[in-house]
Amino acid sequence: MCRSKNKKIFLAACILLAAAVCLSLTMGSYQMTLEEIFATFFGKGNRLWEFTIYESRLPRIVLAVIVASALGISGCILQAVTRNPLAEPGVVGINAGAALMVVLWIAAGTKAYYSVLPVSSAMLMPAVAMFGSLLSLAVVCALSYKQGIGAIRFILCGIGVNAAINAVISFCQLSMSKGDFNQVLTWTNGSLWGSSWNYIVLTIPPVLVLGGVAVCRAKVLDVLALGDELASGVGLSVHRERAFFLVLATLLAACATAVAGNIAFLALLGPQLAKKLAGNQHKVILPLSAMIASILLVGADVIARTLFSPIEIPVGIVVSIVGVPYFIYLMLKGK
Amino acid sequence: MKRKVAILAAVGILVLLAGMMLSVMLGAKELSIQQVFHGIFGFEGSLDDQLVRDVRLPRMLLSVLVGGMLAIGGALMQGILRNPIAEPSVLGVTQGATLAVAVSSVSSLAGGAYGNFVMALAGAAVSGGLILLFSMHRASNQNFSRILLAGTAMSMFFLSMASVLALVGNRSQELAFWVAGGFRTSSWPAVAVLSFTGAAAMLVSVLLAGKINLLAMGDEMALAVGILPEKVKRQTIMIVVPICAVCVAVAGNIGFVGLFVPHIVRKIVGNDYRALIPLSFVFGAAVMVFADIAARMLMAPYELPVGLFCAFIGVPVFLMLVRKEKN
Amino acid sequence: MSIEVKNLCAAYNERVILSDVNLKIPKGRITMLIGQNGCGKSTLLKTMARILPAKKGDIFLEGKNMAGMTKKAIARRLAVLPQSPVVPEGILVKELVGYGRFPYQKPLSGLGREDHKIINWAMEKTGVYELRERKVEELSGGQRQRVWLALALAQKTGVLLLDEPTTYLDMAHQLEILELLKKLNQEEEVTIVVVIHELNHAAKFGDHIVGLKNGEVLFEGTPEDVICRENLRNLYEIDAVLVNQREKGYPICMDYSLIGR
Numbered sequence: 071m072c073r074s075k076n077k078k079i080f081l082a083a084c085i086l087l088a089a090a091v092c093l094s095l096t097m098g099s100y101q102m103t104l105e106e107i108f109a110t111f112f113g114k115g116n117r118l119w120e121f122t123i124y125e126s127r128l129p130r131i132v133l134a135v136i137v138a139s140a141l142g143i144s145g146c147i148l149q150a151v152t153r154n155p156l157a158e159p160g161v162v163g164i165n166a167g168a169a170l171m172v173v174l175w176i177a178a179g180t181k182a183y184y185s186v187l188p189v190s191s192a193m194l195m196p197a198v199a200m201f202g203s204l205l206s207l208a209v210v211c212a213l214s215y216k217q218g219i220g221a222i223r224f225i226l227c228g229i230g231v232n233a234a235i236n237a238v239i240s241f242c243q244l245s246m247s248k249g250d251f252n253q254v255l256t257w258t259n260g261s262l263w264g265s266s267w268n269y270i271v272l273t274i275p276p277v278l279v280l281g282g283v284a285v286c287r288a289k290v291l292d293v294l295a296l297g298d299e300l301a302s303g304v305g306l307s308v309h310r311e312r313a314f315f316l317v318l319a320t321l322l323a324a325c326a327t328a329v330a331g332n333i334a335f336l337a338l339l340g341p342q343l344a345k346k347l348a349g350n351q352h353k354v355i356l357p358l359s360a361m362i363a364s365i366l367l368v369g370a371d372v373i374a375r376t377l378f379s380p381i382e383i384p385v386g387i388v389v390s391i392v393g394v395p396y397f398i399y400l401m402l403k404g405k
Numbered sequence: 406m407k408r409k410v411a412i413l414a415a416v417g418i419l420v421l422l423a424g425m426m427l428s429v430m431l432g433a434k435e436l437s438i439q440q441v442f443h444g445i446f447g448f449e450g451s452l453d454d455q456l457v458r459d460v461r462l463p464r465m466l467l468s469v470l471v472g473g474m475l476a477i478g479g480a481l482m483q484g485i486l487r488n489p490i491a492e493p494s495v496l497g498v499t500q501g502a503t504l505a506v507a508v509s510s511v512s513s514l515a516g517g518a519y520g521n522f523v524m525a526l527a528g529a530a531v532s533g534g535l536i537l538l539f540s541m542h543r544a545s546n547q548n549f550s551r552i553l554l555a556g557t558a559m560s561m562f563f564l565s566m567a568s569v570l571a572l573v574g575n576r577s578q579e580l581a582f583w584v585a586g587g588f589r590t591s592s593w594p595a596v597a598v599l600s601f602t603g604a605a606a607m608l609v610s611v612l613l614a615g616k617i618n619l620l621a622m623g624d625e626m627a628l629a630v631g632i633l634p635e636k637v638k639r640q641t642i643m644i645v646v647p648i649c650a651v652c653v654a655v656a657g658n659i660g661f662v663g664l665f666v667p668h669i670v671r672k673i674v675g676n677d678y679r680a681l682i683p684l685s686f687v688f689g690a691a692v693m694v695f696a697d698i699a700a701r702m703l704m705a706p707y708e709l710p711v712g713l714f715c716a717f718i719g720v721p722v723f724l725m726l727v728r729k730e731k732n
Numbered sequence: 733m734s735i736e737v738k739n740l741c742a743a744y745n746e747r748v749i750l751s752d753v754n755l756k757i758p759k760g761r762i763t764m765l766i767g768q769n770g771c772g773k774s775t776l777l778k779t780m781a782r783i784l785p786a787k788k789g790d791i792f793l794e795g796k797n798m799a800g801m802t803k804k805a806i807a808r809r810l811a812v813l814p815q816s817p818v819v820p821e822g823i824l825v826k827e828l829v830g831y832g833r834f835p836y837q838k839p840l841s842g843l844g845r846e847d848h849k850i851i852n853w854a855m856e857k858t859g860v861y862e863l864r865e866r867k868v869e870e871l872s873g874g875q876r877q878r879v880w881l882a883l884a885l886a887q888k889t890g891v892l893l894l895d896e897p898t899t900y901l902d903m904a905h906q907l908e909i910l911e912l913l914k915k916l917n918q919e920e921e922v923t924i925v926v927v928i929h930e931l932n933h934a935a936k937f938g939d940h941i942v943g944l945k946n947g948e949v950l951f952e953g954t955p956e957d958v959i960c961r962e963n964l965r966n967l968y969e970i971d972a973v974l975v976n977q978r979e980k981g982y983p984i985c986m987d988y989s990l991i992g993r
Contacts, residue, residue, distance in 0.1 A: 153818065154550060154551070154554065155821075156551060156554040156555060156558070157554065158558075160558070160561060161554055161557045161558055161561065213724055213728065214727075214728070216728065216745075217745065222550050223727060223728065225550050225553075225554065226490070226550055226553065226727035227724060227727055227728070229495070229553055229554065229557050229727075230720055230723045230724045230727060231720075231724075232557065233495065233557075233660070233661075233716065233720055233723070234716060234720040236564075237660075237712065237713055237716035237717075237720070240581060240584050240585050240710075240712075241585065241709075241710065241713050243578075243581050244578075244581055244582065244585060244710065251577060251578055251581070252572060252577055255568050255569075255571075255572055255577055256572065258565075258568075259565045259568060259569055259572075260565075286839065286840060287839060289834065289837065289839075292820075292831065293831055293834050295818065295820035295823075296817055296818060296820065296831060297814065297817050297818035298783075299778070299783050299812070299814035299817065300812070300813070300814050300817040300818075300883075302781075302782070302783045302803070303781055303783060303807065303811060303812035303813070303814065303884075304807050304811075304831060304832060304834045304835055304883075304887060305802075305803045305804035305805075305806060305807025305808070305834060305835035306803060306834070307803045332565070334558070334561055334562060334565065335558070335562070338558070345821075345822070349822055349823075350820055350821065350822050350823055350827075351827075378573075381573065383569060383573070384565075384569055384572075386565065387565060387566065387569045390562050390565065390566070394559075394562055397555075397558060397559075398535065401539045401551075401555050402538065402539070
């Protein structure tokens, strides 16, 4: 009974995602029609078309999907592990840790702004971000450790660490040159401007693997929802599993943050909508929240690119502007 | 108990006075006590006199007022939300005001000398109203981690909106200084606005203190003894909002003062808001005066953001408090 | 013996709750843990279920030391129902009961036919089969408690530990839950351990009663043997008026007052 409903939901999500992708391919400073796009895909396009699609738009879309999937799954895991529907990597300091490391990296490494980062530096960025977010996770866990990592304590400590790291980031930013500073700002607010196939090749494998692991072990997340005591009663090593999934969520968020900066609310909205549509089985809602987040991000990116064209606004802001009203609704609905 | 309060008040006022004196004396050019008094009482227009009257004195007064008012704001928030971790900057009220100020500085929406105040007021009203709405509308939102998460999410949203606006308006670094908080642009009109608001807020909050004490027993018990909790909460937010607004308009986004100052005072005098609020003002002011001195002196001639100092003291206190939170 | 506790010490946040407890839970019987608030009943139950780690001492489950068993292995032999478990939002009764099969599932497999049979059996036993498509959060307190019981039953264990399963229920629903436990005990030969506050419930439904005070076992034995004025005086610091019913075989507490009033 539930199966067929879920199939329909997934089908609808696929169609929506495809529609968003098509929209994103056609829209931009250079408008293309669908025929032109398909012609290009079948190798019949001219050089302008090919460049627009293969070098500019497609990598952007693919990257958006990867980033959104990573964030959607990461948020979904965090919400399950902390049993808090408002948890997301952005507010518990995971993204901030990555951001701080990248800020330090940009400040220390590069002198030329607005230009292409040297390849080595660009390649190292995900690694640096990963390191930063794991570091902040370690700090949060250490601070919230008291006979195991309590769900609420983890969230509250995360909020504190987040505030602290943001203070340090804003301090670092003060001593930067204006160019560096703007680069950092664009990055911390979440954007896809630097998308290239290099980043995609780099991020696809970890996101696929980590996401796959999460989906395979989804049942553990279901059981964690029962509360620590009962979950332990049905044979779950609660603290070990929580630590495992926290690291998983962190790594996923780090992958996303490394290439696209801080995209707020996406990791909150994707899982929220998925749960609303498909219930609470993580086997279903993990992939579904990845898809919903992807639809949102691809759509938001279209807006970010075209609204004030030729100026591009950070896509994270567009997501936020869509996300905040829903967030407020979420806080107010029901009794 | 009374004696403890009196002693604490005396100590606080002494420290504050010392800080105020030092704040006027110290700086790029160090002044003697005589020079300071000369500048205040026997103004003759010399360079030192002008320095005292037009730069040091307003700056010192602003830091006193901002520190004290932020501490009161925190104490009030903690009172109505019944949680020691509540604070305007943690819950996004301050950041709402920051966003509004950013809007006005980029778009010249509300210009003039008091434009920033008006905008900050509007911003703080929206964000403070949201927090109040969240906490009153739904029982499960009383659960503190929810409110805190919501506040953090909102404050991050406000700040990133502000920075994008600044980016588009090519004002990004100015905004960063604003976000970091400080007293570089001190003036007498600002002192006037702040002292007026501060006096009003102090008066109202001392009047409300008795009711906030009763609120600590929970909404239902408060109702049982004849207090309308919703009304007290609304009234309290209506003071917290202007407090935050004027502080942001003057000194930018300074966080955590409202968290650790009332916390430490509470440790000593207990949860009686009639003592807690005035004492928080005194100690908040003292902390801020010294933080401002440190910001000026530590890396002179560069100025460090005051907000950073407050975060450095505040975040550890915050973490200590949340570790106590039961699961 | 079903569970044997030897020299057990347990602590909560550095505060020692149990000091050197020795206890034997008889197999196939209902054991009632009674005592004042904060005497360590719940801690003992949670430590026996390995929800809380023991500071010192050993616990043997059917002769095997639990320290050497994996969490899942324990969950196949012993089910526990905490005092206030969390109801996941939007979950259906049958899904919740299905979580009881978790200790039997391999990481990737779903619920098999055998699992579904057991889940249905557990729901029928507890009388919630008709509610299986309903959301758990919409159920009444008594119904919800039976759903939790069904979850524990679905674990198919020989031992069932319950922490105050009758709190927040009215008299009739309290009886309903206890009658159900009695039935399970008789029909399925499940060993049951219950932490309970209501003295008369303990005497009526218990085969074996353990009185705990300040983290130590004060008395244990059959209701007839241990429910007496002297023991209740020591345990609760109350003066009780007891009536012994020969035909029913357990004492009833008729009236009680604080000592010295």
